[in-house]
Amino acid sequence: MAEAAGVSRTTVSFVLNDRPGAAISETTRQRVLQAAATLGYVPSPEARALKTGRSDIVLCLLPDWPITGPLGVLLKKLSAHLAEAGLTMFSHQRNAVDDLTQVLQSTTPAAVVAMCDLTPAEAAFAQQRGVHLVAWMGVIPGYPDEAGLRQSDVGRLQVSALAGLGHERVAYVLPHDTDLAWFSDPRRDGASERAAELGLAFEHVRLTDDVGSTTGLVDGLTTSGTTGVCAYNDEVAFSVVKAAQRLGREVPRDLSVVGVDDSVIGRLSEPSITTVSFELAHEAENLAALLAVGRNLPARSSARPAEVIRLVPRASTAPPGRA
Amino acid sequence: MAEAAGVSRTTVSFVLNDRPGAAISETTRQRVLQAAATLGYVPSPEARALKTGRSDIVLCLLPDWPITGPLGVLLKKLSAHLAEAGLTMFSHQRNAVDDLTQVLQSTTPAAVVAMCDLTPAEAAFAQQRGVHLVAWMGVIPGYPDEAGLRQSDVGRLQVSALAGLGHERVAYVLPHDTDLAWFSDPRRDGASERAAELGLAFEHVRLTDDVGSTTGLVDGLTTSGTTGVCAYNDEVAFSVVKAAQRLGREVPRDLSVVGVDDSVIGRLSEPSITTVSFELAHEAENLAALLAVGRNLPARSSARPAEVIRLVPRASTAPPGRA
DNA sequence: GCTCCTTGGTAACACGTGTTAGTAATACGT
DNA sequence: ACGTATTACTAACACGTGTTACCAAGGAGC
Incomplete structure (x- = not known):
């Protein structure tokens, strides 16, 4: 394109990339920019990536x-x-x-943020290709977890909330969808750990495909003496509440329920559902700064928020047995 | 890498790409594959993309x-x-x-499937770069819509369902979240059109940020004689049902409600919510075939399904006034 | 006038691949 | 024995860019 502007290709590169040490007269500079604008010229992403070794892509796994x-x-x-x-x-x-x-055979991104676990082979391959790896909610062998948030902490917070109200027998209810196992299992394990620390009785059940069977599951929990339920999310919490009500039990008098996500369904439920809310606004900034190292990005927000998850108390939780 | 296998680079390219017209002895072929395996060699995606003009990426907008x-x-x-x-x-x-x-300055994908509307400038830019454009649920100036699904059809189906039960005054309830406008507006417009065709009275309201105000909105609808409500989705439908119940109205006797998405919340609601379900399983195949032209993909599934959306009748709809 | 330094710019290489054209060796037909 | 065809392979170019090394012109210092 540069040739059409009466100048060398190197000069174009210098102008468009604002090369620090380069000496370009203002007139030439303007001529290049003018020509680029009229021709609608944009550099080839592949050629640039080939030369520099990485592209402008941040891959979010x-x-x-x-x-x-x-x-x-x-x-x-x-x-x-x-x-x-x-x-x-x-x-x-x-x-x-x-x-x-496989993905890295389609492109060589500037960075990959792993929100799911990576195998050692994957990590090694990315490292060999010079790809910047960031573990955020996902585990990468040999890398520190950059997320202020662990799924297990969600479970721990749910159990802590119930324990704070005096519950001594708690249960975790997992969703039917096994696609969610990657999220639900750590939450359950965190809950289990926390229950053990506090000396609470703990068990867990998984919902089945059949919506009707939820009633039976909840019945089993209450008859075994469970007074507090941590649900995988507000949707599961809602179905637990519904099942309890079908059984003639009252929420929260007979059963306290804690969900996750602060979603509309929990807000509209009767009673409204106590939930765990995520405060991820600052995390987005932090992550961006972490990924765009060496780029002209506003500095990483000074302080990490102390807690990225927060309990939202609502009507579905109370001390056991209307103490 | 080839040099380490005692063979020329061209031969490596031929072997790895299974070049049709090339003559490669089986021993050489094996030697190359062996060397590639031990070295963990994979071709550079950028160089390949630079040479061939497009990458292996399908960008989903x-x-x-x-x-x-x-x-x-x-x-x-x-x-x-x-x-x-x-x-x-x-x-x-x-x-x-x-x-x-901007995106196309980071990579040159094999294809872009537009699930949202594109401006003429965007379309022209992609065309100039030789990117295969497919309009699927999104409008691209000058391109045919490849989706078997239009959002307006969803609204039309909802109204038709209510009309079939005998309702004569219907309303559309939109969500508060304006991010969803791209989806919700076409649905409402389709509903409006269908209502006009069938001679029904039609109006629409939008929920506000304040959950409590939903009650007032629903009260307004029922007092104006509306007997059937089309909700943007099951979540909105649920909140409408809740509001009606708070007002002492009974669903579906006093008000019929139709949602969209066939989600868990609608199934668990009391009464359960009539909804519009999407059958997108075949669409995925069709789209893939459309995008992977010239690739070794199983042929496009023979027949398009007649309907990709389907009404799921549940308990929240009935003839008006318990006819 | 001669050397040195700064300003403004360019020629040429390298990135790693796909592809075309070409070469050496062997087989085949007569 | 000779021309032709086939097999097996390679040299060399091109893709479009970033970057290093180099060159020309003009002024400053002596």
């Missing part, structure tokens, strides 16, 4: 499940922050067919 | 909102299908900062 709730919002914000730094964010949902090794 | 429900499932399936064809699917949520023009 997600677990194999539909994105919704607070995490969806985080992705949106992260994408916007990265765009300001000149980086383009792509998402890629984890998939049975192609792992990170 | 999404509207600016969190993905959930049936569309999330579709994306997952599409990604798997494309992976089988050797293509890697990335998603990119529409963003205020970077439009398609």
